[in-house]
Amino acid sequence: MKIGIMISDISNSLFRRPITELYPFERRETPESLRGMLHWNSENCTGCGLCAKDCPANAIDLIVLDKKAKRFVLSYHPDRCTFCAQCVHSCRQGCLEMSNEEWELASLDKDQFHVLYGVKEDVENILAGSPLPDVDRIE
Numbered sequence: 065m066k067i068g069i070m071i072s073d074i075s076n077s078l079f080r081r082p083i084t085e086l087y088p089f090e091r092r093e094t095p096e097s098l099r100g101m102l103h104w105n106s107e108n109c110t111g112c113g114l115c116a117k118d119c120p121a122n123a124i125d126l127i128v129l130d131k132k133a134k135r136f137v138l139s140y141h142p143d144r145c146t147f148c149a150q151c152v153h154s155c156r157q158g159c160l161e162m163s164n165e166e167w168e169l170a171s172l173d174k175d176q177f178h179v180l181y182g183v184k185e186d187v188e189n190i191l192a193g194s195p196l197p198d199v200d201r202i203e
């Protein structure tokens with residue numbers, strides 16, 4: 065490199081604003097298609113278990129408490145999830161979606177990496193380790 069070009073590059077760099085971003089103090093809007101945390105809406109869930117069966121990372125278990133009464137709990141492991149969205153595509157009822165806002169999922173607390181979705185009482189029973197009636201687990 066010629067010395068003249070080098071000096072010009074150095075002086076340009078000295079007076080130019082850095083192109084790096086001041087994350088986390090400055091944040092860009094996330095693209096709509098970004099795949100973050102998985103969320104489950106139980107309303108239309110039929111308990112078919114396709115989301116769990118099709119998950120290549122074994123990140124979802126469907127706990128079937130009562131299929132007739134549509135009592136299910138969805139157990140999700142964000143630390144295993146590859147954010148491929150296969151479960152979202154597999155669900156014919158549109159129960160699953162990935163948030164484009166919840167994507168900063170790193171944590172020092174291991175409990176953050178196991179999420180139970182479902183009716184509060186069922187989730188609390190599972191967390192408390194209470195014996196559950198004849199439960200099926202679709203993995």
Ligand code: SF4
Pocket residue numbers: 102118119120121122123124144145146147148149150151152
């Ligand atoms: S996004 Fe992919 S890896 Fe994550 S739970 Fe769904 S199917 Fe599994």
Ligand code: SF4
Pocket residue numbers: 108109110111112113114115116126154155156157158159160
């Ligand atoms: S694929 Fe959809 S309907 Fe089937 S168990 Fe999963 S969330 Fe429920």
